[in-house]
Amino acid sequence: MAKAVEATRRAFNTIRTGRANASLLDKVMVDYYGSPTPLKSLANINTPDASTLSIQPFDPSSVSAIEKAISLSDIGLTPNNDGKIIRLNIPPLTSERRKEFVKVASKYAEEGRVSVRNVRREGIDRFRKQEKDSEISEDESRDLQEQVQSLTDKYVALVDQAFADKEKDIMTV
Known part of the structure; x- marks a missing residue:
């Protein structure tokens, strides 16, 4: 159940909040010499200010592949390339876009709740089987x-709290 809550928090980190955050690029996979590779293992990602992400590849020849992967990803940012460093400017979010991101966060929260409930179901099924096999009493x-x-209930409350925190973070201008 703790792993389900942690996975939900990681999913929340991939949602934009109007401020630059390196975890926005966690899901970006770059086609590096024919194999999909996570961006964070190919480059150093920094946040020089609140509205900019700076990506400095370890291998300068991979700049175009990284730029292409960012363009094709679903983060909705356009990369600016100066030959050595790729910069992503994070525009301020409109209220409409913020509401869309809250819906995405809500979907992630529901997936987290379902994961916790699946663990509950597995545990209860195991106890019922032990009871049926007369290993434990009724x-x-x-x-x-x-x-x-x-x-x-405790872990579902943790998922709900994480969602409430993320919703507050997204809606804060």
Whole structure:
């Protein structure tokens, strides 16, 4: 369940909030010598100011491949290339765009909740099977199922809190 919450938080980090953040580029894969490679393993990514990302490739010959991968990605930013460094200017978000990003974050939060519930279902199924096989008593099974449910409630609340924080971050101008 903790892994599901952490995965949801990582997904939230890929959503733009109007400020430059290197984690925006976490999902960008570059076709580097025929194999898809994560951008962060090909270049140094910096945030010189609140509205700019600076990407300095370790291999200068990969600048055009990185620029192409950023253009084709779904982050919606246009790269500026000066031959050695690629710069991404992060424009301020419109209120309409902010609402779209909140919807995306909501979708990620729901996926996180579903993951937590799947772990709950697996645990409860395991206890029921143990009860059916007479490994544990009915009372023990019920107690363990209640514990799993309380853990589920706790982790769903963590996902909801992470979503609320991200929504606040996105909507802050």
